[in-house]
Structures are given as C-alpha cells and as structure tokens.
Amino acid sequence: RAPRTAWHDQGVTLQDSPFLRACRRLPVDHTPVWFMRQAGRSLPEYRRVRADVPMLEACARPDMITEITMQPVRRYGVDAAIFFSDIVVPLKAIGIDLDIKPGVGPVVAEPIRDAGGVKRLREIEPDDIPFISEAVGQLTGELGDTPLIGFAGAPFTLASYLIEGGPSKNHEHTKALMYGEPELWDELMRRLASITLGFLRTQIEAGASAVQLFDSWVGALSAEDYRTSVLPYTSWIFGQLSEYEVPRIHFGVGTGELLGLLGDAGADVVGADWRVPLDQAAERIGPGKAVQGNLDPATLFAPWEVVAERTRDILARGREAEGHVFNLGHGVLPSTDPDQLQRLTEFVHEQTAS
Ligand code: 1CP
Numbered sequence: 163r164a165p166r167t168a169w170h171d172q173g174v175t176l177q178d179s180p181f182l183r184a185c186r187r188l189p190v191d192h193t194p195v196w197f198m199r200q201a202g203r204s205l206p207e208y209r210r211v212r213a214d215v216p217m218l219e220a221c222a223r224p225d226m227i228t229e230i231t232m233q234p235v236r237r238y239g240v241d242a243a244i245f246f247s248d249i250v251v252p253l254k255a256i257g258i259d260l261d262i263k264p265g266v267g268p269v270v271a272e273p274i275r276d277a278g279g280v281k282r283l284r285e286i287e288p289d290d291i292p293f294i295s296e297a298v299g300q301l302t303g304e305l306g307d308t309p310l311i312g313f314a315g316a317p318f319t320l321a322s323y324l325i326e327g328g329p330s331k332n333h334e335h336t337k338a339l340m341y342g343e344p345e346l347w348d349e350l351m352r353r354l355a356s357i358t359l360g361f362l363r364t365q366i367e368a369g370a371s372a373v374q375l376f377d378s379w380v381g382a383l384s385a386e387d388y389r390t391s392v393l394p395y396t397s398w399i400f401g402q403l404s405e406y407e408v409p410r411i412h413f414g415v416g417t418g419e420l421l422g423l424l425g426d427a428g429a430d431v432v433g434a435d436w437r438v439p440l441d442q443a444a445e446r447i448g449p450g451k452a453v454q455g456n457l458d459p460a461t462l463f464a465p466w467e468v469v470a471e472r473t474r475d476i477l478a479r480g481r482e483a484e485g486h487v488f489n490l491g492h493g494v495l496p497s498t499d500p501d502q503l504q505r506l507t508e509f510v511h512e513q514t515a516s
Contacts, residue, residue: 381416
C-alpha cells in the first residue's frame with residue numbers, strides 16, 4: 163500500500179489530495195510533487211522486476227504494471243502515481259508492428275508515410291486493452307488517497323515515431339508529410355487523436371483521477387506550424403475529455419515559444435521544461451491554468467546544495483502561478499540516484515508545508 167502520510171491520517175479524501183487540489187488551482191497544505199519517469203531504470207527494484215521481461219510485455223501484464231507503478235510511490239512518498247505504460251502501447255494494441263528496444267526507444271517495423279499506412283490506424287476499443295483497465299482497477303485499490311495519473315502520447319509525438327520509424331532528432335519525414343501533404347496529415351492526425359482519446363478514456367473510466375497528454379517532441383515546431391497542424395487535434399482531445407471531471411495536464415519539451423498555445427489547447431495544467439523560468443512560463447500559459455515543473459533533471463547529478471537552491475527558486479516562482487505541481491522539466495534520467503529524488507520530495511514538502 164501507499165505510505166500513510168500526515169494528510170492521509172487526517173482522513174483527507176482522494177479528491178482533496180494536494181495534487182488534485184493544485185491542478186484545480188485550490189489552496190494546498192504543501193506543494194504536490196511527482197516526477198515524470200519516476201518508475202523506471204533509476205530504481206533497482208524496477209530493474210529487478212524487469213530483468214527478464216521485455217518492455218512491451220511488462221506493459222501488458224496488470225500485475226507488473228501495478229507493481230512498477232507503486233514502486234516510486236512507496237519509495238518516495240510522491241503525491242501522485244503515474245501509470246506504468248508507454249505512449250506506443252495503444253498503437254501496438256491496434257496491430258502496428260513495433261517494439262521498444264532497450265537503450266533506443268520505440269521502433270516501428272514499417273514506417274507510415276502514405277495513405278495505405280494511415281488507413282492501418284484504426285480506432286481503439288476497450289477490448290484491445292483489457293490489461294489497462296484491469297491494472298488501473300488494481301492500482302486505485304492499492305493507492306487509496308494517492309491519485310493515479312493516466313497518460314497518452316499526443317498525435318504529433320506519436321506521428322513522429324510512426325513516420326520516422328523510431329526516435330528522431332530532426333523529424334524530417336514528419337515535417338515533409340506535414341508540409342507536403344496536408345490532407346494526408348489531417349487524416350493521420352484525426353486517427354491518432356481518436357486513438358489517444360480512446361486510450362485516455364479507458365484509463366479514466368477505470369479510475370485514473372487525472373491525465374497527462376505528452377507531446378514530448380512538439381517543441382520541434384514553430385508556433386505557426388503548431389497552430390495550424392497540431393493545435394486543432396489536441397484541442398479536440400481536451401474538449402472530448404471535458405465531460406470527465408479529471409484534471410488534464412499537457413506537456414512538451416522545448417516548448418518555450420508554444421506555452422501560450424499549449425494552454426489554448428484546453429488543458430487545466432501546462433507543464434514546462436527547465437528552459438523557461440516557471441513564473442514566466444505561467445505568464446505565457448495565461449490565467450485559469452496551473453503550471454507543472456520544472457527542475458532540470460540533470461541538476462540531480464550536482465551537489466545537494468545546488469538542487470536545494472534551484473528548487474527553492476522554482477517554488478518561489480511557482481507561487482506566482484495560480485496552482486503549482488512540482489516536477490522535473492522532463493523525465494528522470496536512468497542513472498539518477500534515487501536518494502536524490504527521495505530527498506527532493508521531502509524538501510519540497512518541507513519547504514511548502516503550511
Ligand atoms: O526498458 C526500459 O526500461 C525502457 C525504458 C522506458 C520506460 C521505463 C520506455 C521506453 N518507456 C518507459 C515507460 C514510460 N514511458 C512511462 C511511465 C513511467 C513513468 O513516467 O514513471 C511514460 C509516462 C512514458 C511515456 C513516453 N514514452 C514518452 C513521453 C514522456 C517523455 O519522456 O517525453 C515518450 C516520448 C516515450 C517514448 C519512449 N519510450 C521509451 C523510451 C526510451 C522513449 C523515448 C525515446 C526517444 O528518445 O525518442
């Protein structure tokens with residue numbers, strides 16, 4: 163079970179947890195904290211569980227999903243769990259031939275670059291991913307008052323993996339299709355938006371109490387390209403999700419120039435990486451939104467005094483925002499010392515306790 167903490171003992175319900183309150187821009191008794199990629203290779207207990215199990219197999223086994231999702235909650239006492247899965251899991255579930263290669267990431271056997279390829283992207287049905295609902299169900303039981311964040315990859319980031327065939331630095335094939343074949347791009351993005359929505363709905367309906375839409379690589383686009391070629395599809399997703407009462411978080415890397423538009427897409431919380439000071443990020447995102455972030459994950463390799471100093475600065479800037487969820491500016495790096503994350507979690511709680 164999740165560690166019992168002061169606010170659990172006070173009988174505060176899940177909906178009153180600091181994480182959900184901060185997402186809703188309500189006062190909190192401490193700033194909530196969780197870490198992107200808090201589950202994963204930085205934890206010895208994760209490496210043990212995963213030793214002989216390929217990533218995509220682990221993502222299809224409810225017992226394993228539950229165990230791995232719980233690991234950082236138990237160890238750090240973070241304010242939210244993030245569902246253990248991957249952004250390519252729904253694509254695999256609808257029959258796209260892909261794998262997650264150790265040390266590389268998602269690799270797609272036949273990259274999608276024409277109309278025939280796009281047609282292979284069918285809608286996702288709950289029956290395609292029974293293991294997701296089952297794991298979410300197990301987790302909400304184990305987590306008690308600690309919220310579970312469901313997630314999905316956003317259409318642009320998924321499109322990049324599908325079109326490039328794997329991780330990409332320049333996204334050149336993706337941009338070639340986006341600029342050169344706008345109608346095919348539209349069809350591709352519509353289909354991906356529907357898959358993303360289906361994946362998020364399944365998690366929410368099974369009990370996830372917030373969702374994060376990762377558009378990790380959208381920072382590769384100019385604001386104008388984002389507005390015309392990405393924003394319509396992400397806003398559609400957030401619009402469809404508004405029927406649920408769960409907070410919606412939106413995040414991408416290198417999005418300093420896009421923060422206002424990421425807010426316009428309709429999320430309740432916008433995550434920023436470390437390149438923009440958090441108070442400026444909040445200003446760019448605009449009123450009516452909470453912010454999430456934004457310690458550089460590489461800072462955790464510096465002496466503790468540096469981590470403490472930068473964290474204090476982020477917390478001070480976060481007070482300028484209407485709500486602040488503390489996080490890193492991107493995922494935990496695999497060689498991070500878990501003790502640093504433990505200390506950081508405690509430090510954020512201590513510094514902000516009212
Ligand atoms: O063998 C392993 O341990 C594989 C490493 C790994 C892990 C632990 C991958 C491969 N995915 C995951 C889990 C994962 N992926 C989670 C849940 C864990 C948690 O957050 O605690 C989440 C939220 C993701 C989401 C994800 N996958 C994103 C968006 C978040 C981000 O970091 O920007 C992206 C871009 C991916 C693709 C992916 N999957 C795996 C890797 C190494 C990558 C990135 C590859 C690249 O650089 O393009």
